[in-house]
Amino acid sequence: DLEALEQEGREYIAQLDRAAGARKNRASLVEWAYTSNITEANEEQRIQVQLELSKQEKQAWSETKMYRWQDFQDFTLRRMFKKYSQLGVAALPDEKYKLLMQSVSGMESNYATSKICDYKNTTKCDLSLEPEITEIFAKSQDPEELKNAWVQWHAAAGARARQNFSQYVQLDNEAAQLNGFKDVADWWLSEYEVPDFEQQLAKLWEDVKPLYQELHAYVRKRLRDKYGEHVVSAKGPIPAHLLGNMWAQTWNNIESFTRPYPDKKEIDITKTMKDKNYTPLKMFQMSDEFFRSLNLTAMPEKFWKNSIIEKPTDREIVCHASAWDFYDGEDFRIKQCTTVDYEYFQTTHHEMGHIQYFLQYKHQPVVFRDGANPGFHEAVGDTIALSVSSPKHLRRVGLISGDAEDEQTEINQLYKMGIDKIVFLPFAYVLDLFRYSVFRGTTTPEDYNCHYWRLRDELQGVEPPVNRTEEDFDAAAKYHVSADVEYARYYVSFIIQFQFHRALCQLAGEYVPEDLTKKLVDCDIYQSVNAGNALSNMLKMGSSKPWPDAMEALTGQRAMRADGLLEYFRPLQEWLHAENQRTGEYIGWEPSKMQYC
Numbered sequence: 001d002l003e004a005l006e007q008e009g010r011e012y013i014a015q016l017d018r019a020a021g022a023r024k025n026r027a028s029l030v031e032w033a034y035t036s037n038i039t040e041a042n043e044e045q046r047i048q049v050q051l052e053l054s055k056q057e058k059q060a061w062s063e064t065k066m067y068r069w070q071d072f073q074d075f076t077l078r079r080m081f082k083k084y085s086q087l088g089v090a091a092l093p094d095e096k097y098k099l100l101m102q103s104v105s106g107m108e109s110n111y112a113t114s115k116i117c118d119y120k121n122t123t124k125c126d127l128s129l130e131p132e133i134t135e136i137f138a139k140s141q142d143p144e145e146l147k148n149a150w151v152q153w154h155a156a157a158g159a160r161a162r163q164n165f166s167q168y169v170q171l172d173n174e175a176a177q178l179n180g181f182k183d184v185a186d187w188w189l190s191e192y193e194v195p196d197f198e199q200q201l202a203k204l205w206e207d208v209k210p211l212y213q214e215l216h217a218y219v220r221k222r223l224r225d226k227y228g229e230h231v232v233s234a235k236g237p238i239p240a241h242l243l244g245n246m247w248a249q250t251w252n253n254i255e256s257f258t259r260p261y262p263d264k265k266e267i268d269i270t271k272t273m274k275d276k277n278y279t280p281l282k283m284f285q286m287s288d289e290f291f292r293s294l295n296l297t298a299m300p301e302k303f304w305k306n307s308i309i310e311k312p313t314d315r316e317i318v319c320h321a322s323a324w325d326f327y328d329g330e331d332f333r334i335k336q337c338t339t340v341d342y343e344y345f346q347t348t349h350h351e352m353g354h355i356q357y358f359l360q361y362k363h364q365p366v367v368f369r370d371g372a373n374p375g376f377h378e379a380v381g382d383t384i385a386l387s388v389s390s391p392k393h394l395r396r397v398g399l400i401s402g403d404a405e406d407e408q409t410e411i412n413q414l415y416k417m418g419i420d421k422i423v424f425l426p427f428a429y430v431l432d433l434f435r436y437s438v439f440r441g442t443t444t445p446e447d448y449n450c451h452y453w454r455l456r457d458e459l460q461g462v463e464p465p466v467n468r469t470e471e472d473f474d475a476a477a478k479y480h481v482s483a484d485v486e487y488a489r490y491y492v493s494f495i496i497q498f499q500f501h502r503a504l505c506q507l508a509g510e511y512v513p514e515d516l517t518k519k520l521v522d523c524d525i526y527q528s529v530n531a532g533n534a535l536s537n538m539l540k541m542g543s544s545k546p547w548p549d550a551m552e553a554l555t556g557q558r559a560m561r562a563d564g565l566l567e568y569f570r571p572l573q574e575w576l577h578a579e580n581q582r583t584g585e586y587i588g589w590e591p592s593k594m595q596y597c
């Protein structure tokens, strides 16, 4: 009878989950070995083990399919079977599976080991993305030097990945179809478990676009004041190499010469960190302490022993920051090439947020040890960082001094947050709009680069510093495209982190709507056990329930909404609107005059 069958199913899925945990542990270990020491041998070993594990998964999958789990009464049991009924890339025949692994691995190693030559000393050609090229984009205010680094990097890390990328698209789409999806775009979107998710992304962009356009116009004006109208036009897109970041995804590095009230004391947190002899370890300890102050879980012993928090000098590694769950309930690690600066202080909290999520859901079955949706996992650390980057908290830890809050300081503060959070949204949206169209075949290899720049031009209002052709492939110059990491998760995160932040601030008594002494921009949830417990209750759920349930558990809302972000930045939006009217700056941008199609 059904009851007996369901009980049999329960016992089967329990042993399958344990076996899956052992497989994921092995997969993480061999992946870690490769990304923390990029050699041919480690790359070969990684692919061998992945292939072996995929055979075991295929075997288990054929057994799982035999169960009539759709008729089971138990929601959680049905959900476990549903997730285990999706085989993933292992559905590919061995040869194609290996080819797919090799093409992604080839792109990722190329990205991680790409070097460019020094602008002045052209025989010195050992500059890596981290720390050297990142430092150029953080510090240089020479458009020619920035253009040179931009062009070299996009040739090395972008164009060189084109062949591998088109093979990866082909094979990943085949895997998607073997899993019952039309293409990888639908597979990625299915992770969000709501039928109209793509439309929700478009709606969020419509909600935020007016704010972005005001900020874009203001920044273009300030850059034109600085570099002149022959470098920055009055009505066109902004040249992508002038925004302080290789991908123009956050513009924090141009804050010092574009902030609204320049005569207000400059808050140079990087300088203060260096003056106070901060070390990468201290940055991690401060982040750990913040989480513990919320009554969340301390980093376990193995974390401090096994993590890599500084770039090694004796080998090549994947420097792009990452957090790792080894699925044994004890081994959790971060790998990042920390430099002592504000940007990496934020990144450290971002990665520690992933680890905290791992720790909170480690009691779940392996199959539920995931974010409620991929965006949730990206939002945890950033939500904490919204408190850490508040003037109140920075004063608390001695990273800024003096300057009590006044209207102008507050606008400067919101501007600093806005050139990090608001400008990121069109960048993130473009990256997966581009890849959805590639996987769907609406963008073919012959117009990869044309389509990428058309989206960058139309949505983000940035243009390439030089003309582009189909010899280039600029999308792959971004880590996540070369590493096959979906990006809508960050777009979602930058929206929902403000819903999380607002809810936590209310729980901490730090934010009271309409109470001007308890404003959202001043909120710091540090040491609030009340806020921490609510966050913990949501994190413990992992992916055991559809994400609207997790969202509701923390915020009372069941949907993603831009209202948290818009409320947070309301004063800035009003200031920018008035300022752009005062200067008469054109809002929006005309199509770029650069050749890229």
Ligand SMILES: C=C(C[SeH])C(=O)N1CCC[C@H]1C(=O)O
Binding pocket: 249, 320, 321, 322, 347, 350, 490
């Ligand atoms: C820090 C990570 C590792 Se999950 C990252 O890739 N982030 C964090 C914010 C956006 C995105 C990026 O760097 O492009």
Ligand SMILES: [Zn+2]
Binding pocket: 350, 351, 354, 377, 378
């Ligand atoms: Zn992340």
